[in-house]
Amino acid sequence: MSPTFFAASEAESRLLPGGTFRGPTPYVIAIMTFVMMIVAAAGLALANAAGVVGSAVEHKYILQLSDSRSGKVERAVAVARSVRGVTDVQAVPEEQMRRTLERWIGPGGLGEDLPVPAIIHIELAQGANADATGALLQHAEPGSRFIAEKATVQPLLGSLRALRWLAASLVILMAAATSAAVVLATRSALDNYRSTIDIMHGIGATDGQIARLFQRKIALDALVGAIAGAAIAAIALLVVGGGGSALARDVAGTVPLRRSDLILLAMMPLAVSLLATLVARAAVLSALRKAP
Amino acid sequence: MRAHWQGGGRVQQALADGRGGLLSAIVKFDSVGLRYGTGAEVLRDLDFRLAKGGFYFLTGPSGAGKTSLLQLLYLARRPTRGRIQLFGQDISDASRDVLPDYRRRIGVVFQDFRLIRHLSAFDNVALPLRIAGKSDAEVEGPVREMLAWVGLADRASAPPPTLSGGEQQRVAIARAVVSQPELLVADEPTGNVDSDMAARLLHLFTALNRLGTTIVVATHDIGLITSTPGARLMRLEKGTLGDPTGALRNPPAEPVRAG
Secondary structure (H helix, E strand, O other), rough: OOOOOOOHHHHHHHOOOOOOOOOOHHHHHHHHHHHHHHHHHHHHHHHHHHHHHHHHHHEEEEEEEOOOOOOOHHHHHHHHHHHHOEEEEOOOHHHHHHHHHHHHHHHOOOOOOOOEEEEEEEEEEOOOHHHHHHHHHHHHHHOEEEEEHHHHHHHHHHHHHHHHHHHHHHHHHHHHHHHHHHHHHHHHHHHHHHHHHHHHHHHHOOOOHHHHHHHHHHHHHHHHHHHHHHHHHHHHHHHHHHHHHHHHHHHHHHOOHHHHHHHHHHHHHHHHHHHHHHHHHHHHHHHHOOOO | OOOOOOOOHHHHHHHHHOOOOOOOOEEEEEEEEEEEEOOOEEEEEEEEEEEEOOOOEEEEEOOOOOHHHHHHHHHOOOOEEEEEEEEEEEEOOOOOOHHHHHHEEEEEEOOOOOOOOOHHHHHHHHHHHHHHOOOHHHHHHHHHHHHHHHHHHHOOOOOOOHHHHHHHHHHHHHHHHOOOOEEEEEEEEOOOHHHHHHHHHHHHHHHHOOOOOOEEEEEEOOOHOOOOOOOOOEEEEEEEEEEOOOOOOOOOOOOOOOO
């Protein structure tokens, strides 16, 4: 008998007759692979989106002033520009602030005696000391607040991260369910070929030789099912994901799935097949160990 | 037999000149007992040695434990007490991993044939050689010759369900001897064949025996026993082996050979 892991001679394959698609295994694995790929693609897209959002606000800060009158904004901008490590300073125009405030207090509600707060966007260089910068600005403008922009998007990033882990957990659960289906299919095959196994054992076949017959059969079933499931998932991602891709390009300036993600997704059918094969081998060896 | 079969020429020569001999004990049972589950012992206090190259008939009434004893010999079961040595090694507590190596040195003719139904007669006979790692080219010649020897050359591609009981039995015998085992264990090997074929199969066994294969045949066929004058008789009754002369416990030094 051939000593290789997957390969089997023609004579070996005759020992377990019945080609692929004879049992439920390829269909179950096709469905599992389809779901796993969709969920994995969503998880990867979420991870990318979180990365884009996070890096966009990584070195950005806001200086809030409660009162923009008496040249406070101009002074604060001048101080900020003089601080070492500050690469950009942009004050939100007062007119824009007024328009924003009018949404809450109504048109005409902002009289001359009512102070209008100010917002100044500050961008720091990589490695700049944000705490020192904030302290310096707050010292120059007492009562001002120095806020990291990433703190404002933290709830969004947290949600994206949670969804990413949820997707990863679902992929792992689906892999576990696939393994369970393979174990059941293997046990069924072992029952069907019990007499053949007993005869082979009696003649001197090792557990490894017998396991190889089953793992080869399961591997073929799994590979066919996984490729079919992956193909359907790829079509679904192309159709459904096309619009999402355009939206992501507009909003975040990037595509939801990078080349490395696509390679990872393309590897999934092979990973599922390998998993099924290893699980089948382990299930067969475990069952055979109960023989005398 | 032609020279394709591994040792086929030697069998032919052995048939002609009757050479071969006994060297030492190939099987050694010491106080062996066997029970199934919590039931009573079906085999009790078995103490015997089978000489290498010996020819033995195992007889006894139905239910005496013949098949159980054979199962211990071909390693389908382990004793519940006592020690068994096979090929000079104690296999009573041997790891499962080493058993296949021992099993490949034993040929078995099962009472119920145990052929693989979906394989052809050729593939059934070839199975021990393939399990031993022989290539298709190495398998072809010996298997064809064995099938010819048992009169089934023209049924090589037939699956067992299309063969008669006698034909299936001959396929089982061909499978058991094709790898020229050191120990051949046969459970009623001539039970389904006519007297001519029984004589032919016995001739095959004696030829193998002359080449050094130890033969143990469980049978009720008195004719088979009487036509094999050199063979020793093991009589099993109620799970106990009768050995009034002590020859089984302490075999004589001179060669024991059939024919």
